[in-house]
Amino acid sequence: MADTNAPKPSSSVKLVLLGEAAVGKSSLVLRFVNNDFQENKEPTIGAAFLTQKCNLPTRTIKFEIWDTAGQERFASLAPMYYRNAQAALVVYDLTKPTSLIKAKHWVAELQRQASPGIVIALVGNKLDLTSDSTGSAEVSGDGDDNAEDSGDARKISTEEAKTYAEEEGLLFFETSAKTGHNVTEVFTAIANAIPETSLKSARGPGASHAGVSRTEEQRVNLNGPRDPNAKEACAC
């Protein structure tokens, strides 16, 4: 992205996505990381690890994203992913009431067990299936068949979710991974909400994780900054 700029303070943030199966966690990540969308994406198995940088005016945040599988049988593995996480995205499906209940469970679990300062965002996905999606600003080509057929598939009102989010002190967004609406905004808002103090300036992917063989990470990192310099020297 902005690699050529003068070095801004860069820090990595561990972020975890939680939520019921098939609410669109992977699709949100795919939209954020690759700006891509896949219809009928197959379920995630276990968890996927992705990274993406987010440029803020004063600093660069490198998100280390754990995209977890939503199926019940993987629930016991979740602590492994939200442990030491600085941010969490709890996702529900606007068209499916049970998914908000599940999301509330995740929020409760995070507040109970995750690191105290964790920034949690509640995200209602699949806005493209609701009728008010056409009103949203930069949505292009939103002629989704389902939405038109059934009029409005929304089952969870914005007010309901928003009220809950305010009570619990969560960031709140309604998004569409399909159209891309509000997706980057979620991540930017999280990046902004992370307190300066909790950011470590380390760059290595393992920096925010316990139990990583530090020596290896350092070895790789030492090579990192050196390379661009070498290239510049050659160019001169």
Place this chain on the structure above:
Amino acid sequence: MDRDIEAGSNDSNNNNNNQKIERSTTEAVDHVPPLPPRPSRKLSDDGASGALHVTAASKPTTQVSTIDISTLSFPDGSRGTFSTSATSATRSVASPQSSASGYTSPRTDPTAETVSVASYPATLRPPGDLADLVTGEFNRRSRAWSMLRTQSSSVQPFEASRTGACDSLTGFEKEFDDIPEVGDKGITDEQRLSLWKSKMKHYMILSSAGKPIWSRHGDTSLINSYMGVVQTIISFYEGAKDPLLGFTAGNARFVISTQGPLYFVAISRLGESDAQLRSQLDALYMQILSTLTLPTLKNIFVHRPSTDLRKPLEGTESLLSSLADSFTKGSPSALLGALECLRLRKSHRATINNAFLKCRSDKLLYGLIVAGGKLVSVIRPRKHSLHPSDLQLIFNMLFESGGIRAGGGENWVPLCLPAFNNRGYLYMYVSFFDSVDTAEETNSPTSEDGPQPPQPPPPKPAPSPDEEIAIILISADKESFFELKSMRDKLALQLAKNGSLALIQSSARQGRPRIETILDLNTSPLPKEAGHSQGGQLSHFLYKSRANVQFCQSSLSPAFESSSPTASSSEKGSIGQRAAAGKLLVSRRRRLMTLYHHLHSSIHAKHSHLKVLHLVSEDAASLAWITPVFEFYCVAGPNMSRGVMTQCANKVVQWAKREEERLFIIGGGVF
């Protein structure tokens, strides 16, 4: 490491005794599985053999040179006598003795070629008579005869199907189309039902209580009643303590496999044998175990026999379906119970193995590099080997179903490898090269090393599924993701640095060996008769090395890659037509695989003791040849003579023997 794992095994024993259902589904994930005892095996002691679990070939055979002569009756009424020596990959199949049976050996008699060709049409006479007849009549080689010969030998296998002849596989191209759902407009229930019934292959999984768990085609509303019928039939026989194994209705074969509380049913109109269908059902069962582990599965049903297993299996339907579809399309790997490896020079593979071993993390149990479903390199602990059926599950997950590949990034997947240990989970780190080897990995080594070996140009075009390279690192420790990730980064760096990555990519791009190259490379003692001429050669072969439990196959092109020249020239045009041609290809490959299934089941039939089987039908000629060292199957056009076919077979086998260390992974990296 061993001690850790032992402790884990005690753990899981304790936990599994009295556990609530709800807990068991989730907690089993935590168990570190015990490693099973190493299969006692001389072969792997010297380190020379089997990276992969070896089950075959126990007889000491290589020194014995017995000649087996077998007389066979073919479906078309003819009979044939064959001889083969158990040892001789280097000798011609037809040995001098065979002429005693009245069949002239191609090596000793220059007219043998003619004899064999001429023997084809006269299907009702034994070959002995034919030989006399032919030497009298046709030995003059009239021009008309030689013209006919050149023409007839250019007939490709399954030619008739191309022109749209009706047979059992008509409509196979629609096999994988989805059945419309209930809500779809303009489709009545009758239409949906008839669509469902038109499928040639069905798989169903249900619980012994009759609850549907999974089926390949149709949703619950459509098939619930059929599930009920199946359950009634099976439990009727179960009740009589006489379990039902299979039955035939019309042209459909039903095979039933009972695994504890689960019933597996395969319904096939594709002509597979019971044993083959049963092994497919076993693979589906393995997939379920891989998701749940055996103790969890048992616990679920011990506590509540009427449990709906769909919930715990949620999200794995696509894995079951892609596994089932690979069987329906026909998978040589599943048929032979063997793995395919990427062809690489021995030294290149050794370089990769060494780099792999050098980067090894302490937490690693197994490490694999796989390119497009073909194994490139494997490293494993000395005491453990990997079982092909486990690898089949992994490859299916990574290369057949899109769940992991499509997401991008790196994956951390808990899974149970049932043949390794069906009691607990392992953790699998997966990363695809094309998705991750961007800037960091490919650029840094170049600047670091200056003019080191030629760097691969960054692969700009998205590689086809056949060329995707994955690194798979398996550990028993669920917390070891970042250790394995850093191991991968080191390994990726190494492979890029020493040029191995480029080698893997180019070999994957090259594809499977082509038959014409194999046959040309062999300078044979009988160059004139060898059948080099276009069309006079094999169309496809499978070669399984029994000791290594691995196989190789020839490239599917030209015979099974593009449609026939005539078809493609007329169909060059709209995308729709090309798609139609693609579907035609699917059914042509299925024909090939059906033939292989037939050969396989005939030659492995329990009481047949066959060594060689030559089969000629209207569509194709085929040959199966089994020795303690290898299994060889090949297919050619229907007019290819037996003599030419055996010569080709010999050459391929010789080639495979010579290339053994390139085609197969022998031993792999051991730590």
